[in-house]
Amino acid sequence: xxxxxxxxxxLSVQEGDNSIINCAYSNSAxxxxxxxxxxxxxxxxxxxxxxSNMDKRQGQRVTVLLNKTVKHLSLQIAATQxxxxxVYFCAENFVQFYFGTGTSLTVIP
Amino acid sequence: xxxxxxxSRYLVKRTGEKVFLECVQDMDHENMFWYRQDPGLGLRLxxxxxxxxxxxxxxxxxxxxVSREKKExxxxxxxxxxxxxxxxxxxxxxxxxxxxxxxxxxxxxxxxVL
Numbered sequence: 001x002x003x004x005x006x007x008x009x010x011l012s013v014q015e016g017d018n019s020i021i022n023c024a025y026s027n028s029a030x031x032x033x034x035x036x037x038x039x040x041x042x043x044x045x046x047x048x049x050x051x052s053n054m055d056k057r058q059g060q061r062v063t064v065l066l067n068k069t070v071k072h073l074s075l076q077i078a079a080t081q082x083x084x085x086x087v088y089f090c091a092e093n094f095v096q097f098y099f100g101t102g103t104s105l106t107v108i109p
Numbered sequence: 110x111x112x113x114x115x116x117s118r119y120l121v122k123r124t125g126e127k128v129f130l131e132c133v134q135d136m137d138h139e140n141m142f143w144y145r146q147d148p149g150l151g152l153r154l155x156x157x158x159x160x161x162x163x164x165x166x167x168x169x170x171x172x173x174x175v176s177r178e179k180k181e182x183x184x185x186x187x188x189x190x191x192x193x194x195x196x197x198x199x200x201x202x203x204x205x206x207x208x209x210x211x212x213x214x215x216x217x218x219x220x221x222v223l
Contacts, residue, residue: 001164030126031209032208032209032210034209034211036214042216042217043199043214043215043216043217044152044199044212044214045112045214046211046212046213049206049208049209049211050208051208051209068169080164087150089152091152091212093209096157096167097152097154097212099151099152100151101149101150101151102151103219
């Protein structure tokens with residue numbers, strides 16, 4: 001089956017610093033990727049997406065980078081805030097979605 | 110905003126009980142999904158539906174069934190609940206965007222089977 005993995009299960013950053021969360025995906029045919037944020041007690045919330053014909057996409061304070069050569073996806077959060085504390089996971093789409101296990105981000109005030 | 114509503118936030122059931130998890134979406138999406146989420150395993154697809162009265166098995170359908178009688182409602186049924194079905198259950202609906210198929214999730218139902 002598909003395997004989507006995140007490199008680190010936990011990440012702690014100081015408020016105001018930039019955060020980088022990484023994800024490795026397994027299927028080189030995947031053509032669409034999404035990052036989700038899941039706060040405690042809530043369902044996953046869409047953050048940003050990217051198609052495989054792009055290598056970078058920017059949103060508000062977030063940037064997703066896609067490296068198809070090594071099948072790697074990253075989420076960069078600029079000026080991390082306490083409200084960014086959550087579990088972040090990536091998803092790749094090929095026929096269906098396959099999800100990573102998540103990185104728990106803790107922002108230290 | 111897209112709203113996917115799951116009827117229960119927490120459920121506690123006994124082994125052998127029949128359990129119904131309900132999900133309603135308000136955006137007229139054709140595609141709906143049921144996932145379970147377990148620590149260290151990520152989200153795994155149980156069943157999905159592309160239209161009313163249509164259903165397709167996902168990766169882990171054993172012990173589950175689904176019902177989609179109306180477009181906005183997708184129900185997950187545990188015919189005879191077992192302790193290994195204790196999990197967080199997430200319903201989702203999807204919409205095609207210019208980039209791809211975007212999933213919208215409900216808040217989840219934490220099911221405990223005793």
